[in-house]
Amino acid sequence: MLSMTTLDLVTSDAQVVGSARIDERGKSPSRAVLARYSGTTPDIFVDAVANTLVGHRLITHDAEVASALVESGATVLRASRMMVLSSFELVQDGLIVWKCPIGPIQHTPNAYAAVYIRAYPPEHPDHDPSEVTVEAAANTITTYLSGEEVGPLNRLASGEALDPSGVVIGVIIVSELAGNDEYEGGPWVTELFIDPAWHGLGVGTALIHFAVIQLALQNRLTLGLAVTVGSPAGRLYERLGFEERSKSWALIID
Numbered sequence: 001m002l003s004m005t006t007l008d009l010v011t012s013d014a015q016v017v018g019s020a021r022i023d024e025r026g027k028s029p030s031r032a033v034l035a036r037y038s039g040t041t042p043d044i045f046v047d048a049v050a051n052t053l054v055g056h057r058l059i060t061h062d063a064e065v066a067s068a069l070v071e072s073g074a075t076v077l078r079a080s081r082m083m084v085l086s087s088f089e090l091v092q093d094g095l096i097v098w099k100c101p102i103g104p105i106q107h108t109p110n111a112y113a114a115v116y117i118r119a120y121p122p123e124h125p126d127h128d129p130s131e132v133t134v135e136a137a138a139n140t141i142t143t144y145l146s147g148e149e150v151g152p153l154n155r156l157a158s159g160e161a162l163d164p165s166g167v168v169i170g171v172i173i174v175s176e177l178a179g180n181d182e183y184e185g186g187p188w189v190t191e192l193f194i195d196p197a198w199h200g201l202g203v204g205t206a207l208i209h210f211a212v213i214q215l216a217l218q219n220r221l222t223l224g225l226a227v228t229v230g231s232p233a234g235r236l237y238e239r240l241g242f243e244e245r246s247k248s249w250a251l252i253i254d
């Protein structure tokens with residue numbers, strides 16, 4: 001169920017110093033996207049956040065706010081880079097050779113779940129301990145495919161890679177992200193994951209090529225994504241020409 005509310009952020013002496021858009025869809029804790037009003041110092045803003053939003057997953061694109069939150073005792077859950085590939089061309093110099101079959105997504109979330117779990121082992125910076133069973137991982141993937149989380153699925157640009165016997169070894173899920181203050185919106189890589197047995201063999205690159213070709217055929221010439229700071233996937237995106245637009249932080253005050 002879609003549930004979004006906007007709260008004023010108020011200091012202990014009743015000044016309104018910003019707002020928070022609370023998104024109660026999906027996972028707990030609910031997300032609170034922070035906006036600081038101009039003229040408010042990070043410290044005063046953080047006092048107002050601490051008055052109102054203990055226990056929420058706080059999202060900010062503001063480096064000063066992130067650092068003031070950390071100084072006040074908040075824990076960083078994730079730092080991520082928003083990256084965009086823009087103005088790509090359909091015709092390139094050489095042929096693109098894919099080493100395994102790549103095509104539109106056709107399998108069920110359950111078929112993707114086992115690959116997803118193997119792609120995000122405990123040592124991965126995006127590992128989520130609540131997603132280690134096939135059922136939990138399939139639920140998460142279902143929310144991406146249904147459009148409930150992130151935005152409507154771009155089915156044509158979403159693809160899967162198969163091994164020679166037809167078993168799924170990789171998936172790219174592309175959604176249509178609504179515009180916000182940080183990004184104008186458009187096609188967005190919601191997930192990209194490859195079976196570790198196939199890492200480093202060009203499958204991830206091939207799935208991004210697939211998405212980009214499908215998007216170019218729809219006359220859509222940008223593709224955005226967020227990657228966790230420290231994830232090796234960042235190198236892949238840089239090599240493919242994605243450029244960093246902004247950073248964001250997810251934090252929690254316990």
Ligand SMILES: CC(C)(COP(=O)(O)OP(=O)(O)OC[C@H]1O[C@@H](n2cnc3c(N)ncnc32)[C@H](O)[C@@H]1OP(=O)(O)O)[C@@H](O)C(=O)NCCC(=O)NCCS
Nearest residue numbers: 119192193194199200201202203204205227232233235236
């Ligand atoms: C990131 C990921 C999708 C890359 O897929 P891949 O098929 O291994 O990618 P390719 O073979 O096309 O390209 C390899 C690139 O990925 C990066 N990479 C990430 N993890 C890697 C691994 N375990 N082995 C080799 N390369 C890896 C390397 O930087 C490499 O870049 P390089 O060519 O400049 O050296 C895959 O490693 C994966 O599923 N990781 C776990 C899930 C994840 O982090 N998804 C991204 C979320 S934003």
